[in-house]
Amino acid sequence: MLVLGVESSCDETGVALYDTEGGLLAHALHSQVAMHSEYGGVVPELASRDHIRRVLPLTRKVMAESGRTLAELDGIAYTQGPGLAGALLVGAGMARALAYALGIPAVGVHHLEGHLLSPLISDTPPQFPFVALLVSGGHTQLMQVSGVGRYALLGETLDDAAGEAFDKTAQLLGLGYPGGPAVAKLAAGGDPDRFNLPRPMLNSGDFDFSFSGLKTAVLTLQKKAGAEAAADIAAAFQAAAVDVLVGKSVAACVHAGSHRLVVAGGVGANARLREQLTREAAARGIEVFYPRLEFCTDNGAMIAFAGAQRLAVGAADGGMAFPVRPRWELAALEAVGG
Numbered sequence: 001m002l003v004l005g006v007e008s009s010c011d012e013t014g015v016a017l018y019d020t021e022g023g024l025l026a027h028a029l030h031s032q033v034a035m036h037s038e039y040g041g042v043v044p045e046l047a048s049r050d051h052i053r054r055v056l057p058l059t060r061k062v063m064a065e066s067g068r069t070l071a072e073l074d075g076i077a078y079t080q081g082p083g084l085a086g087a088l089l090v091g092a093g094m095a096r097a098l099a100y101a102l103g104i105p106a107v108g109v110h111h112l113e114g115h116l117l118s119p120l121i122s123d124t125p126p127q128f129p130f131v132a133l134l135v136s137g138g139h140t141q142l143m144q145v146s147g148v149g150r151y152a153l154l155g156e157t158l159d160d161a162a163g164e165a166f167d168k169t170a171q172l173l174g175l176g177y178p179g180g181p182a183v184a185k186l187a188a189g190g191d192p193d194r195f196n197l198p199r200p201m202l203n204s205g206d207f208d209f210s211f212s213g214l215k216t217a218v219l220t221l222q223k224k225a226g227a228e229a230a231a232d233i234a235a236a237f238q239a240a241a242v243d244v245l246v247g248k249s250v251a252a253c254v255h256a257g258s259h260r261l262v263v264a265g266g267v268g269a270n271a272r273l274r275e276q277l278t279r280e281a282a283a284r285g286i287e288v289f290y291p292r293l294e295f296c297t298d299n300g301a302m303i304a305f306a307g308a309q310r311l312a313v314g315a316a317d318g319g320m321a322f323p324v325r326p327r328w329e330l331a332a333l334e335a336v337g338g
């Protein structure tokens with residue numbers, strides 16, 4: 001089954017072609033980071049307009065690279081939510097219109113399901129069941145995953161997401177947007193032990209997180225220590241955030257009796273997180289699976305892949321409307337495969 005995937009939920013336009021037999025055939029991405037950076041964050045209206053400009057050229061590029069034609073498509077998947085409404089509408093409108101013109105099914109995909117399943121786009125994918133740590137700009141969740149669409153929430157952040165904490169720390173330290181890679185880069189030249197920041201809720205006994213206090217601690221420290229300490233502050237922040245993510249993830253695996261942990265979402269690109277998590281998990285007999293680095297942040301491949309899983313069992317949108325879901329709970333999804 002040959003499936004085109006379209007991602008347009010935020011500041012990246014991603015298009016990809018996934019074949020359930022041949023795997024990922026082609027993918028292309030346009031990041032709007034440069035356009036939004038002068039505003040210090042994503043401007044929704046500009047994001048929507050840019051998706052309009054990019055989505056068709058990216059689709060043509062993916063088709064050309066794959067050597068396949070639109071007539072060969074069996075279905076089209078697009079991000080239905082959560083995300084920015086106007087941005088989502090661009091991908092949804094394009095995907096539904098193309099599917100209608102080709103007489104093939106289209107299916108709306110949950111963006112976080114895309115992230116969650118992205119480590120499965122691999123020659124050595126993890127088997128179900130597994131525990132998943134979902135760490136993006138908008139979400140921090142630990143899920144028990146027993147199949148496609150079978151997600152039980154173990155815990156989540158009570159306030160800021162992990163990526164949001166990285167982004168806000170970057171702002172406080174005068175770094176650009178998006179903050180995660182900038183903080184990680186600065187932290188690499190800093191001393192993580194010079195300052196000791198709190199590890200919020202590390203020993204709370206549950207699988208919930210809280211990152212807003214950490215951000216406040218960074219602000220207080222930054223005022224006290226001054227600009228020359230920026231690299232050490234970044235390193236201290238990163239060490240604290242990673243300690244909490246690693247500690248909770250390993251505890252969740254032990255609780256669930258799982259020997260497999262999947263990490264997905266933009267913060268999953270963080271080198272310190274990867275290194276520490278792999279090491280501490282291995283000590284407990286847990287294997288950690290990551291998406292390819294380029295598929296940690298938003299991309300079309302994860303949407304094509306997740307959509308293919310659903311289209312393969314007959315899921316398809318009905319009617320002519322293409323409602324998007326800017327807010328959408330992952331645990332509300334329906335299971336695939338009975």
Ligand code: KG4
Pocket residue numbers: 115135136137138139162163164166167178179180181184265266267268269270271296297298
């Ligand atoms: O998954 P994603 O691309 O978009 C959402 O669905 O939110 O995640 C973006 C988030 C941003 O907060 C960004 O700062 C963070 O992921 N991020 C990182 C790194 N790369 C991206 N955080 C820490 N270290 C990184 N290397």
Ligand code: ZN
Pocket residue numbers: 111115136137265266297298
């Ligand atoms: Zn995302």
